[in-house]
Amino acid sequence: MKSCHPDLSGNDPETTNFCMFINEVYEVLSDPAQRMVYDEIHGYALTAINPFLDDAYPKDHVFVDEFSCIGCKNCANVCSNVFMIEEDFGRARAYNQGGSPDLVQEAIDSCPVDCIHWTSPAQLSLLEDEMRRVERVNVALMLAGMGSSADVFRMASTRWEKRQNKILEQARVRMTKSNGKAEPYWANLWGNAKTQQSTEEEVRERASRAAAAARRWREYSRRGVDKPVTYKLPDSFTTTEK
Numbered sequence: 001m002k003s004c005h006p007d008l009s010g011n012d013p014e015t016t017n018f019c020m021f022i023n024e025v026y027e028v029l030s031d032p033a034q035r036m037v038y039d040e041i042h043g044y045a046l047t048a049i050n051p052f053l054d055d056a057y058p059k060d061h062v063f064v065d066e067f068s069c070i071g072c073k074n075c076a077n078v079c080s081n082v083f084m085i086e087e088d089f090g091r092a093r094a095y096n097q098g099g100s101p102d103l104v105q106e107a108i109d110s111c112p113v114d115c116i117h118w119t120s121p122a123q124l125s126l127l128e129d130e131m132r133r134v135e136r137v138n139v140a141l142m143l144a145g146m147g148s149s150a151d152v153f154r155m156a157s158t159r160w161e162k163r164q165n166k167i168l169e170q171a172r173v174r175m176t177k178s179n180g181k182a183e184p185y186w187a188n189l190w191g192n193a194k195t196q197q198s199t200e201e202e203v204r205e206r207a208s209r210a211a212a213a214a215r216r217w218r219e220y221s222r223r224g225v226d227k228p229v230t231y232k233l234p235d236s237f238t239t240t241e242k
Helices: 013-030 032-041 074-078 101-110 121-131 139-143 152-176 200-221
Strands: 061-064 083-085 092-094 116-119
Touching: 013 032, 013 200, 032 121, 032 200, 061 092, 061 121, 074 083, 074 101, 101 116, 116 121, 121 152, 121 200
Parallel strands: none
Antiparallel strands: 061 116, 083 092
């Protein structure tokens, strides 16, 4: 906060936006309900369910599978406030999740290669995280057979399962070292549930905010991968998401 606060860093819009985002991160991770969602997305909760096998949350976010995209520009023409064509790679990307659902669906229906998918917030966070790990090449090279092809949904699901298994194994080890305590160490990890007086709609709205914050964190942390860095993040923020 000190390194990006407007009073110290000036009135640079990018720096101000990042400062506001850090405040949002603090709010998310300080709220037990939102923190639980954030942790479950990344496989840090013992009771987490694989988002690709969980139908509890609506699929109201959109994801473009770059391994299938051919850069036809159809989606950007149909729904320009959601989709854009990247200059460096020639592929479509959903840069905004606040567009018209009807136009997004029209773009999905008219896509010649079915590379656009409706996803839940948790699925989108995991898919975008997975895309950061793969080498990206221009769509022309991909179509010429010079790029890789993969099932990003399977990759993201498998990575989540591996992380979740690691968390469960760590919990098992800790439980065996609980020194005879009556309750496991995670019994009250999120506080007393009775103190969280929220409707189901409110919980889902907070869950959506947590997933969106996780997604925006990756957008900031991948600066310099796709585009030149416009604001250098403090080293302590670029090494971890939590």
